[in-house]
Amino acid sequence: MTAEVAPVRAPGAVIEARDVTKDYRMPGGAVRALRGVSLDVEPNRCLAILGPSGCGKSTLLHVLGGVDVPTAGAVTILGRRTSAMSDAALAALRLRHIGFVFQRFFLLPMLTAEENVLLPMIEAGVPAGERRARARALLARVGLAARLRHRPGELSGGEMQRVAIARALANRPRILLADEPTGELDEATGREIGTLLRELSAEGLAVVVVTHNPELAALAGRQVRMKDGVIT
Amino acid sequence: MAALSFLAWRTLRRNPVRTALVILGLGVTGALLLDMTMLSGGLQASLGQLLSRLGFAIRVVPKGTLPFSGDAQIPDGDGLAAAIASRPGVAAAVPVLATNVYVRRGGAAFASFAVGVPRGGTGVYGMLAGRDLPGGAADDPEGDGGPIPIVVNENMVRLDGVRIGDTVVVAGAPARGVTGPSGAVRARVTGVADFYVDLATQRSMALRTGDLRRVRAMAPGGASLILVRVSDPARAGGIAAWIGAREPRVDALTIGRFIARAGARLTYFNQFAAILSTLSLLVSFLLVTSIVTLSLGERLGEIAMLRALGMTRFRVGALVVLEGVILSALSLPGAFALGLGLSGPLDAILRGAPGVPESLHFFTFGPGAAARTAAMLLVTGAAGGVYPAAVAVRLGIAPTLHAEVQS
Numbered sequence: 308m309t310a311e312v313a314p315v316r317a318p319g320a321v322i323e324a325r326d327v328t329k330d331y332r333m334p335g336g337a338v339r340a341l342r343g344v345s346l347d348v349e350p351n352r353c354l355a356i357l358g359p360s361g362c363g364k365s366t367l368l369h370v371l372g373g374v375d376v377p378t379a380g381a382v383t384i385l386g387r388r389t390s391a392m393s394d395a396a397l398a399a400l401r402l403r404h405i406g407f408v409f410q411r412f413f414l415l416p417m418l419t420a421e422e423n424v425l426l427p428m429i430e431a432g433v434p435a436g437e438r439r440a441r442a443r444a445l446l447a448r449v450g451l452a453a454r455l456r457h458r459p460g461e462l463s464g465g466e467m468q469r470v471a472i473a474r475a476l477a478n479r480p481r482i483l484l485a486d487e488p489t490g491e492l493d494e495a496t497g498r499e500i501g502t503l504l505r506e507l508s509a510e511g512l513a514v515v516v517v518t519h520n521p522e523l524a525a526l527a528g529r530q531v532r533m534k535d536g537v538i539t
Numbered sequence: 540m541a542a543l544s545f546l547a548w549r550t551l552r553r554n555p556v557r558t559a560l561v562i563l564g565l566g567v568t569g570a571l572l573l574d575m576t577m578l579s580g581g582l583q584a585s586l587g588q589l590l591s592r593l594g595f596a597i598r599v600v601p602k603g604t605l606p607f608s609g610d611a612q613i614p615d616g617d618g619l620a621a622a623i624a625s626r627p628g629v630a631a632a633v634p635v636l637a638t639n640v641y642v643r644r645g646g647a648a649f650a651s652f653a654v655g656v657p658r659g660g661t662g663v664y665g666m667l668a669g670r671d672l673p674g675g676a677a678d679d680p681e682g683d684g685g686p687i688p689i690v691v692n693e694n695m696v697r698l699d700g701v702r703i704g705d706t707v708v709v710a711g712a713p714a715r716g717v718t719g720p721s722g723a724v725r726a727r728v729t730g731v732a733d734f735y736v737d738l739a740t741q742r743s744m745a746l747r748t749g750d751l752r753r754v755r756a757m758a759p760g761g762a763s764l765i766l767v768r769v770s771d772p773a774r775a776g777g778i779a780a781w782i783g784a785r786e787p788r789v790d791a792l793t794i795g796r797f798i799a800r801a802g803a804r805l806t807y808f809n810q811f812a813a814i815l816s817t818l819s820l821l822v823s824f825l826l827v828t829s830i831v832t833l834s835l836g837e838r839l840g841e842i843a844m845l846r847a848l849g850m851t852r853f854r855v856g857a858l859v860v861l862e863g864v865i866l867s868a869l870s871l872p873g874a875f876a877l878g879l880g881l882s883g884p885l886d887a888i889l890r891g892a893p894g895v896p897e898s899l900h901f902f903t904f905g906p907g908a909a910a911r912t913a914a915m916l917l918v919t920g921a922a923g924g925v926y927p928a929a930v931a932v933r934l935g936i937a938p939t940l941h942a943e944v945q946s
Contacts, residue, residue: 331938365944369937374847395851402849410944413844417549427848429542474848487944 321482321513322348322371327380329366329536340366342536343380348515350481353508355527356517363536364517365486371515372405372484373397385481402431406475410487412467414459420446420470421455427477438477445473449503465496472503483507485516489523501526543854547861550834561830562870565823565916569867569874572819573912574882574902579812581903583802589898590794593735594662595633596775597767598792599623599782605800606764607637607736613789616762623767623782628774633661634762636748638755642695643708643723649699650713651691651742654734655751659690663766664745667693669703669730672747686727687750692734692743699742703728709746711755722754736896767791808901820919827863827923835859835927839934840943846936856932860924867920871913878912879904 329341340363348354348371356364369375370382373389374397382389385404389397401407414423421442428438446455449469459467468488475483485504489497501516501523508514508528516527524530532539551558599619601611613619616634623632636655641648656663659671672688686706695701710723726746734743752759767782769775775793782791792800802809835842846855882902889901 365941366937369940372847374940375935375937395853398846398849398851400849401847405849407844407847409844409940411840413840413943415546415549415841417553426546426845430848430850430854478849486940 320347320349321385322346322515323381323383324367324371324377325381325383327367327370327377327382329363329370329375330378340536341370341377344533344536344538345380346371346531346538348482348513350513351508351511352529353505353514353516353527355524355530356515356533357519357521357524357530358533359519362533364519364533366536367533368484368486368515368517372407372482373401374407402427403478404480404482406472406478406480406483408468408471408475408483408485408488410490412459412464412471412491414467414470414474416459419456419458420451420462420466420473423459423470424473424477427474431478433478441477442473445476446470448476449473463496464492465499468492468496468500469503472500472507476507480512482513483515485514487518487520488516489518489520494522497523540857543858543861544865547858547865550838550858551862551865554834557830558866561826561866563873564826565867565870565920566873566877568819568823568826569870569912569916570877570881572816572823572915573874573878573908574885575812575816575819576908576912576915577878577882577902577904578885579809579816580802581901581908582805582808582899583798584903584905585898585900586801587794587798588903589735590797594768595766596769596772596793597779597782598797599765599767599786599789600763600792602788602790604790605797605804610638612636612761612763613765613786615760616765617760619782619786619789620762620765622785623765623778626778626781628770628778629767630770631661631766631768633657633663633766633768634748635663635764635766636751636757636761637763638751638757640744640751640754641710641713642699642701642742642744643710644699644701644705647699648713649742651695651709651744652734652737653709653751653754654743654745655748656745657748661766662768664690664692664732664734664743666690667731667733669728671730671732672745686725687746688729689726689750690730690732690745691728692737692741693731694737694740695742695744696731698740701728703730709744709750709754722756724750724754726750735898737898738893738895739891739897765789816915820915823867823916823919824923827866827920828926830866831859831862831924832927832930834862835931839939842931842934843936843939843943846934847940852932855934856928859928859931860921863920863922863924863927864917865920867916867923871916874912874916875909 324344324346327341327344330337330339344367358364370377373384376390424442424445425438446452449472451469489500504514505526518524598606600606601613604611620632620634623629638653640651640653642651658674691701705728707726708723709726737743779791779793886900886902
């Protein structure tokens with residue numbers, strides 16, 4: 308099956324998905340989560356992927372972010388085709404060029420906010436002095452300059468998501484992928500997070516937000532809708 | 540690696556009580572491992588220390604035996620000792636005759652181990668008080684009719700009230716009228732000595748070889764053992780080889796060969812230690828595997844997040860293995876404290892067994908035992924982390940993140 312909506316090919320696209328199909332083997336047989344999806348992700352833009360639960364939004368985000376590879380079709384991230392890359396090369400690509408924000412934050416509870424933000428930079432080998440300065444600047448950027456030493460258990464949901472965004476930005480990625488970033492937040496906090504993501508895209512980042520929240524999607528410059536594994 | 544260690548350490552601190560309990564458990568199994576490592580080869584190590592302290596680099600014994608292990612004698616031991624003494628690099632060769640005698644004092648009689656040496660000052664025993672046996676030739680079969688000089692051990696002083704200057708009767712038979720190839724001579728106690736390998740209540744004495752032969756009606760020439768002191772320890776192997784070639788009916792045992800031969804007769808200690816060590820390591824392994832697997836199961840989402848952020852499979856695996864290693868490392872102080880504390884009473888129990896010389900120890904602590912124990916525990920910790928690490932490495936990022944959201 309091919310995409311129902313042909314993508315507009317963007318000359319500077321950082322991610323290109325072409326006829327992407329993704330199947331999952333399940334006990335009852337294969338389940339097709341994506342059916343020939345084609346999509347471009349561009350810098351300086353915020354793209355919202357909308358759709359009901361189970362329509363394949365998160366699967367598409369994972370494939371676009373290189374945490375999963377398509378069963379068929381091709382995903383090219385910054386000019387490199389993911390299905391041709393080794394697991395280590397994909398990990399390196401994600402580490403240096405892609406930031407992830409998750410619905411459940413996935414902050415490490417035993418680390419402080421600052422240490423959580425430091426983590427990707429330590430992995431990337433950023434010098435100690437530079438990474439500490441960068442972590443503090445990022446936490447200040449998301450309004451948490453006074454919460455550096457706090458652990459996730461001492462932060463509100465909105466604050467935890469801000470820490471997660473700071474962590475996603477730690478290695479100065481070109482792409483930010485957010486999976487239901489406001490799913491566990493109240494309306495007002497969700498709006499703040501949406502505004503922050505839009506600001507980041509305005510600063511040059513390619514932002515992709517998966518959400519079923521129309522209000523958050525409305526903040527994005529571009530929206531695509533999904534249903535049953537296809538972009539409608 | 541420092542970053543992974545830091546992360547692993549912080550992960551273990553998430554559940555301090557659980558981590559502390561596991562460390563305690565590992566400390567107990569580690570203590571058992573340390574004790575078994577000390578026991579395995581401990582007796583040989585103790586024997587080695589004792590032999591080195593005595594200063595004789597070679598022991599010449601009848602073929603296939605160990606010193607004082609039976610009544611076998613080296614034929615013409617005196618002649619062989621003289622030949623050995625004339626070799627370059629040999630400082631002394633002391634023929635020693637060993638047998639059992641009976642001591643009568645007042646109305647009491649008791650058995651004693653007797654060591655016949657050519658003269659005093661041979662280093663076969665260490666003087667504690669009084670005078671040593673006289674030097675010079677003492678193989679006078681007739682004697683001067685006066686009491687012969689003897690040196691006794693502390694047990695004889697402590698248990699039988701024998702004092703320096705006392706006169707006793709040394710005989711080859713337990714009582715007058717008992718038939719045996721022996722005579723009885725009067726002896727004067729000139730000194731008290733440490734005989735190095737005495738049993739807990741063993742009476743020992745030293746007397747001149749000629750006197751001992753007279754008491755036991757032995758033919759001259761034979762020796763139970765020849766102790767050889769060398770001027771250069773590096774030449775001990777060569778001298779031992781020369782002795783073996785010259786007299787095929789003897790074994791010339793360097794300290795290393797002696798320990799190896801003694802060790803071969805003590806394999807049951809090694810087997811015992813090996814079985815308990817294996818059990819200890821198995822329990823440690825299971826403890827680490829269980830706790831790290833349990834901990835991993837509680838944070839699959841976090842592991843998937845780390846992978847999504849760009850941590851490689853290798854580093855995720857290393858992180859989990861490190862948790863096992865850190866658990867083991869943290870258990871080491873407790874394991875050593877408990878193990879060393881227990882080794883004293885355990886050593887006392889085993890040394891209380893009959894036939895064990897007082898100066899030998901079963902549990903010998905040293906850098907080797909410490910290093911082996913620490914290495915085994917750390918390797919076990921790493922091995923315990925392998926299964927959960929394999930789970931973490933195989934974890935699919937997308938399905939795990941999806942499952943975490945669904946839960």
